[in-house]
Amino acid sequence: MNQEKVKTFENIIKKNYPNICGVVVMKDNKIVYENYENKDMLTMTAPLKYKEPPYVDYFTGSDYLKFSLDMLGGDNEIGTFSYAPLIGPDVLSGIIKNSTNQSVLEFATKNLFEPLGILPPENIVFKNADEQFLFNQSTDKNNWVADSKNLNTAGWGLALSTLDMAKIGQLYLNGGVYNCKRIVSTNWVKESTSVHSHLNELMYGYLWWILDEYSFAALGDGGNTIYVDTKNNIIVSISALFVPNSKEKIKLIKQYIKPAFED
Known part of the structure; x- marks a missing residue:
């Protein structure tokens, strides 16, 4: 499979055929390509x-x-x-x-x-x-x-406990592997942490907020957070009680928590 040509037709589909929801290609009785678009619930x-x-x-x-x-x-x-x-x-x-x-x-x-x-x-x-x-x-x-x-x-x-949340972050940091066992496919991890929609300047994948090229986060009520930094191999999980208008925790993580553990 020519990855460059695959990327070309994927881009053409996104630009010129927005109503396409899925493409499957079979060759020699095997599935050689399978991709789906417009997963609107996830984005x-x-x-x-x-x-x-x-x-x-x-x-x-x-x-x-x-x-x-x-x-x-x-x-x-x-x-x-x-x-x-x-x-x-x-x-x-x-x-x-x-x-x-x-x-x-x-x-x-x-x-x-x-x-x-x-x-x-x-x-x-x-x-x-x-x-x-x-x-x-x-x-x-x-x-x-x-x-x-x-x-x-x-x-x-x-x-979930704060430690349990960190385990989910570690699973994604490892590309779907935990304790040497594959749990989620690498392709799904990559796809779900890629940008698929926007809210003004904020980027969104599949139920993950995409913060920049190297980091993404799951954000919940009260500031419950799973933060993943793939560049520095850092996971930060924060659990919090629900309170109205709670401050989001990304600034806290980036400015204070993460620097304390970087080389």
Whole structure:
């Protein structure tokens, strides 16, 4: 396979054929090329039927997947960045459940938690808003939020220790390998940490914020952060309680934490 020619036709497709979603090439009875575009859920560029995220309606609903699917559409064009951590990722969660015939928790336990040495969480279903509030303020939970149909959330609601978060960062720093065992493909790591959409000057991959050529981060409520610096081989994970308008932690990491460990 001529990589230069592959890159040429990939660029032509992106420029002149934006409606193409996938290309597969087979030769001698083998797949020699497989690539998919327009994964709008991963890049936060799916059109939505609201201007402000309907958090209350979402949290009080019993079926996160149906709610998320009902929110798709609206006046925005496909490809316009609209940060919606409660919508797109939950659709992905439904895809995983339906395509693997396993619960998302079962799939993640086998393919992520156990290989990384992370104690698998237990499902938790909220009966009311008070239970959700207590979960957000807790420091000792080992749970993963699910709806009444046992579908796990994908954009929030997973309680991990700070060390567990660092393990995920290390997995990505190693290109998908942890403890000499491949867990995620190198191509997926590269693809998910490449720029696919923008929010003004901010760059976004597949559920990762791309900070510069060498670093990317997962950022969550309250400042929960997994920061990966591939140039200096540094991982910084930060866990934090949820508070409104919390300061983001990238400045803290870059200016104070990371320099303390650089040569």
